[in-house]
Amino acid sequence: MSEINAPIKQPPATAKDGGSAASGMEPKRPIKISSGEYHQRWRLIKDALARYGVVAGGLGVIVAIVLIFFYLLYVVYPLFISASAAPVSEYPVPEQALGNTLLLAIEEQNEVAARFTDSGQVVFFNAATGKTLLTQAVAIPEGAHITSFAQGSPIKEGAVIYGLSDGRAIIAKQQYKVTYPDNVRLITPSLKYPLGEQPLALDESGAALEAIAVKVGSDSTTIVAKTADKIRLINFKKELSLFADEAALTRTDSVLDLPTAGIAEILIDKDESNLYLINNDGQLGYFDISDKSSPDLKQQLNVVDAGQKITSVTFLNGDLSLMIGDSSGLVSQWSMVRDKLNRPAMQKIRAFKVSDKAIIAINSEQRRKGFMTTDADGIVGIYHSTAEREMIKERVSDALPSTAILSPRANALLLQSAAGNMHFWQVDNEHPEVSIKSLWQKVWYESYPKPDYIWQSSSANNDFEPKYSLTPLVFGTLKASFYAMLVAIPLALMGAIYTAYFMAPGMRQYVKPSIEIMGALPTVILGFLAGLWLAPFMEEHLTGIFALLMIVPVGVMLFAFAWQFLPKTITQNLPEGWDAALLIPVILLSGWIAFQVSVPLETYLFHGTLQDWLKAEMGIGYDQRNSLVVGVAMGFAVIPTIFSIAEDAIFSVPKHLTVGSLALGATPWQTMIRVVLLTASPGIFSAVMIGFGRAVGETMIVLMATGNTPVMDLSVFQGMRTLAANIAVEMPESEVDSTHYRILFLAALVLFMFTFVFNTLAEVIRQRLREKYSSL
Structure with a gap:
């Protein structure tokens, strides 16, 4: 026991201890980190960097999309700002003693105005102040x-x-010299x-x-x-x-x-x-x-209702329409149109109820299809005929107006009242051509026989009536996408199913990269080939194209029927999954036969060309660059996207599901339809939606492979113009901040919103499919 209770002797302190003995503590020893712990820490750092990088990249994409949306909205927003008018000055009629005013005029800078009197005097004065600048008398x-x-x-x-x-x-003619x-x-x-x-x-x-x-x-x-x-x-x-x-x-x-x-x-x-x-x-x-x-x-x-009188009439800009005001406050537009016998005739195409009082004066804008009305109560209204919009309605004078004029740029108005005062107002009316009706509904344009959807944004004529209907562009976008998907979806999905589930691995390693590399082809090259080679080829061999759709499937089915009668030594020696390679010469031979028989078939059935027969018998015209060409060319561009994503989704279905289905007695096709496709349906649906988005936003192929005319025709033999192609064609020629420029941005915003809404809806459907079939 004494030995146990004896104090433990500490070793004497040395210089290496650094005084640790004096403090009664053990000396610190350096911590050694093993190589395994070092690599583990470095992996954690890399994981954190990757995690934050992915988050930053994802947020960056979201921010970029949001900024694009708000920039489009920023450019488009001025189209929907209400017009306004504000008084600038009011002053006595300049040189009133020289006679009553017959006509007011103002030059385009809104600085100098003129008053033509009934005594033959012309008074030029400052429009803002009324100061007389010059008085001239007509002889x-x-x-x-x-x-x-x-x-x-x-x-x-x-x-x-x-x-x-x-x-x-x-x-006499007024003129203004600028120095x-x-x-x-x-x-x-x-x-x-x-x-x-x-x-x-x-x-x-x-x-x-x-x-x-x-x-x-x-x-x-x-x-x-x-x-x-x-x-x-x-x-x-x-x-x-x-x-x-x-x-x-x-x-x-x-x-x-x-x-x-x-x-x-x-x-x-x-x-x-x-x-x-x-x-x-x-x-x-x-x-x-x-x-x-x-x-x-x-x-x-x-041209007016019974009991009413015409109180004012003038030409609308371009002199193709008459604006007629009557004593009831109604302004009607009468335009020259062709009747059923193709004869020119005046017809009322629209009317504006602008007041309950008689219309005293109507003044047309000199550069747009707008006009200004003045009624007996001194209320001035500014309207746009094509858009059918009331832009401004303001009381300018409490006294009865006698004469009014709208400036050449339609940004100022000058009105004389019976009380002997001039009223000068500034007008802010930048984009009167835009309305819900002019963008999305049928509009009756001048010289057209009936209301219609028309896109025609510019012309060589200064009196041109812009036609900004987005409906034919949206129609063209959907039409091009529909025909492209009609070609791409069956080929891409059937190819993905066979490649992922039935094809031999050795063959798959060549087929899948080959199809995916098709997606790297520039669309401008595809459009170039479609416009300069495919379109003329299809026009010349139209009957052969339709014969191809019938003869090739028949040839494949005949080959499949004959396959079962071949000797077993041939059929059993073919490696499993290489069957598709045997169909390549069959398809080529069937295609060659289809084009060979098309010429005598066309002569026998149609007594000429198929195009002429369609025109004569069914009234269907044929445009060389049409939806059929777009469907083939754009479908070729979309196939790699749909194929790659769908094939990955099908190939990624867990093997135990397919093996279990086969073990329970299901055939390979039953397993494919009832197990594999259902499990892979979210990925397949994503593939189709991404392909559709690719088709909607395609520009160069549509631009080069169609007539690029904004017509609304469901015929596969007619062309179209899409939103993306229209933006690409007209944006370089549009004036910055003009109505045309902003409407092109509106088209981009419509395309953006369409894609966003459609993809969001597709994602919701995809998530529901995933939840429904995740338990398989």
């Missing part, structure tokens, strides 16, 4: 006075005509006389011109004047001579065979080929004046 002959007045073309330099009491008339002294814009107004300052004698009897109209062209001027008993048509045509410095005027006179009583409005279109005479009771007479020597009355009709 009215002594003893004569103004009895009628009309505006010619308001585009750029507007022409006006004064009808006089002695049967003569004077044509920049000291780098400051200076607009100098003036008048000029296209046919000279001397009055033109229109009526030889000297009768007063009660109503008048003029259209001044570059080499021709047409005047229509009404006296108490006649309506005269006079045309002055300039003829250049090699030996004269100035052009000579050739005059043509004719008299219209129509009663003059009640004629209140005379209008001549910009081509000087159509004349419209309107009386206050709502009677419209339409003349063809292409031959100035013999005007031809084409149509007479009533």
Whole structure:
């Protein structure tokens, strides 16, 4: 026991202990980490980096998609901002003592306005302040006075005509010269006389011109004047001579065979080929004046309801439509369309109920299909005819309006009230062409026989009516995708099933990479081949293509039938899973036979070409670049995507499921249909959806392999235009921030939302399939 209780002796401290003995503690020894622990820690670090990298990448993709969505929304949003108008100034009528206002005009910079008076004076003044800049007098002959007045073309330099009491008339034209002294814009107004300052004698009897109209062209001027008993048509045509410095005027006179009583409005279109005479009771007479020597009355009709009177009428921009306002506050649009006998006729295509009061004035926009109305209560409304939208409705004056004008750029208006004040307003109306109706519904466009879905965004004509219907583009997108999937889905899925489940591993290692590498082909190459080779080939061998669809399956079935009668030494020596290789020469031979028999078959059945027979017998036209070409070319591009994903899904089905099914007595096909396909259905569905998304967003193949015309026709022999192709074609030519530019971004947003919604729905279905069949 003494030995047990004896104190334990500590060894003496040494210099190596570093004083540890003095503190009574053991010396620290370095911790050695084994190589296994080092690699384990490094794996944990790499796992963490990979985990955070995947999370960051996923969040980055989500952020990128969200940013794309919001950028598209940012560009598109201005299309749906409401128009607005705000007063700038109000001031007394400039030089009111010079007479009553017949016409107000304003130049495109909204700086200088003009007032044409009934005394023949023209007052140019500052539009914002009313300060008089210049006063000029039209040379009215002594003893004569103004009895009628009309505006010619308001585009750029507007022409006006004064009808006089002695049967003569004077044509004047306002012009504005822009200079920049000291780098400051200076607009100098003036008048000029296209046919000279001397009055033109229109009526030889000297009768007063009660109503008048003029259209001044570059080499021709047409005047229509009404006296108490006649309506005269006079045309002055300039003829250049090699030996004269100035052009000579050739005059043509004719008299219209129509009663003059009640004629209140005379209008001549910009081509000087159509004349419209309107009386206050709502009677419209339409003349063809292409031959100035013999005007031809084409149509007479009533254009207002019974009991109403026409209070204002003007051309819509382009002079293809008349905007007619009546005493009930209704503005109707009458346009020239072709009737059932292909004859031109005026027809009402739409109407706007703008007020309960009479329409005092209608002013058309000079660059768009919009117009401004002014009613008897001083309320000004701005509308767009194609979009059928009311953009602005504001009370500009409490007094009765007398005259109003919309600026050339439609961003300002000037109104004179009966109280003797001018009202100058600024207008913000950037995108009036856009509405739900113009984008998605049928619209009755000018010169069209009926409402329709049309996309035609631009033209060489400045008076063109833009047609922004997205419906034919969406239709074309779905049509192209449908035919592409019709080709791709059967081939890709059947190929994936056979490759993953029935094909020998040795053959699979060649087939699967070969099909997947097809997905690396640039779509521009596929489109190039489809447009320049496949489309002409299919046009020339259309009967052979359809014969191919019938003869090849028959050839394969005959080969399968003959296979069972071959000697067992041949059939049993073929390695299992290599059967498909034997079908390659069968398919090639069947295809060759199909094209060989197509020519005599076409001659015998259709007595000519199949295209001609379809046109004559069924009314089906054939376009060389059509949906059939797109289906084959785009289907070829989509097949690798669907095949690869579906094949992986089928091949990944656990082996114990297939082995167990076979062990229970099921045949390989029963196992495939009832076990493998159900288990792999989420992956197969994903493959189809990804392939569909690929087809929806395809651009180059559709762009090069179709006629790229936005037509709505289900025929497989007609082309189409898709949203993606339309954006690719028209975006480089669109003006930045224009309506056209923003609508193209709207098309991109529609494509984005369509893909997003469809893929989200597909993912929900895929998850339900996974939950339903995960227990197998």
